[in-house]
Amino acid sequence: MTNNENFFNLSNDYFSFIGQKCLFEIQKNSDSNTNSKNVLTISCSDGEKNYFSFSGNNGLCLTTKCGSITHDNILGKFLSLPSNNAKALLKFFEEYGYFFRLPTNESNIIDFNQLIQITYHIKAALLLMNELQNTSINYEIILQLTLYLLLSPQIKMKISDNQNYTGYRDSVFDTIDSVIVENSSKCITIDDEDYYVILDSIYEKNYNLRVDEYEDISTGETFMYSYPGINDSQYRKITIAYKNCHNVSKIQRLIIDFLFHFMHSNGVIKNVTFDSGIEFYKSDSNYTLDDNMKKGLLLIGKYVLSKEINQHVSKMRPIYNPNTLEPTWKAPNLLTALYFSLFYMKPKSEIYRKCANPSCTNFFLVKTSNSRKKYCCDDCRNASNVRSYRMRQKK
Ligand SMILES: [Zn+2]
Structure with a gap:
């Protein structure tokens, strides 16, 4: 049974994958909730199948059962879908199948907002991959894409009754959430001002953080300092981590230092979206990055990109095919297949x-x-x- 289902076949440089056809319907939600609203549902069938193959030249392709290409470059078609356009996205799914494998002949409600975020994450990963390889580096774009992948709320989406999807959330946030505050930080006094001396990985030397400013941010009591977003809980946690988290991995420390310096000198970030980029609490933010921050950004961008892709391609399973005696890959769904084709892109x-x-x-x-x-x-x-x-x- 499993021989011809969901396999990427590595022979001849081509991998193949069989997906389901799907159907969308708008239904009245008959939930206990009194005000009934329309919901979008999806059902998949195993009757008609979508045959995919992957090659270095054409990317992910839709093929006939025998393997001749009917649509090439599906990743490119996916990327070209206009942003936040439900119709275009559903049309894509109707043509190529849904991101996830569903139990057949079962109708499931789609959380459309989360679904859109999944599409943005794929686009952001690809655009970031391109920008990081570009000969002229556009730091503004790299910053927006990196911060979007890093800071936007983790995607959590119910797919079916016993299947959920959770997106990438970096482990640095577990660190930030569980900081142990040190009371023994090194202090110095310059011109009557007290400073904590922080070992900083962006500037590779000690950074002096004003004690009264740290107290204001970390306690949420604005005695001396008041600026838009100073009470933001993420900013507070990052600042506390900046002062106290030193026994963490190099990359975690770099992310903490970068986020702290970026917000401390440019403005506290309220939100980052794929469409509109970085939104600050203060309305007229003109941000700049110095050379050290640029260097840090490139390292963080590469790390975040690898995490985003690795999380998805880790769902691929290498399997030895007993019939052909060749290595094959089992893909759980189209979403993984799309990330796998990103993974195999040669951005050089x-x-x-x-x-x-x-x-x-x-x-x-x-x-x-x-x-x-x-x-x-x-x-x-x-x-x-x-x-x-x-x-x-x-x-
Ligand atoms: Zn054009």
Whole structure:
């Protein structure tokens, strides 16, 4: 039975995977809740199947049962879906199947907000992968994507009665949540001001943290200091961790130091979303990163990307196929298959680039060496040329 189900086959550089077809329905929610509202449900069947294969040249493809390609570059098609557009996402699922494997002929309610976050995480991982490999580094984009993957609330989604999905949440937050406060921190006095002396991994030397400011942030009593977000609980925990957490791994310490310095000098972060980036408590935040922070950011970006991908590809199981005597991979679902195709991308030689036409959502695959191709197609290039011509005319 298992021989032809859910396997990536490594022979000939091609892996294959069999998925389910799915069907969406809008239903009245007949919950005990009095105000009934419409909910989106999904049901999957094993009757009709989706056949996938993966190759280095075409990426993840939909194929016929015999293996000829009918749709190539499914990851690219997924990435090109317009943001926060339910219709387009459902159409994608109807064509290629749902992210998760469901018990057949059972109807399950979809938590759409969480589902959208899952799609954003895949996009963020891919964009971050591209940016980290780019010859000209765009720190602003790397910062937004890294902080989105790191700081946005952990995705928790019920898939079916006995299946849940939980997204990546870094273990540094377990550390931050359980800080043991040291009372023996080293103190110095400069010009009548008391400072804690903090061993800092971003600046690779001691950093002087004003005692009265630390007290204000950590106790939530704004005696001396008051700025937007000073009472934010995450900022408080990070600041307490910054002063007290020293026996942790290098990367955890780097993340704590980075988050502390970033918020301390640029403003406390209220929220980070995929669509709008970083939202600060203070309204007019113009953030900057110095060279040490930039260096730290690149290390954290790479670490966060690896965590996001590893969490998903760890669901792949290597299996020795007794019929072909070849190694194969068992994929639990399409979501893992998409992450697995990210995992096998070679960002040193090819990347997905977003079309430079602002009204186009397409991503296209290009050789990393091709720095000139900016548009997905001739239409987009022409539209952009017309636009810039008009802009020049106006001036
Ligand atoms: Zn385009």
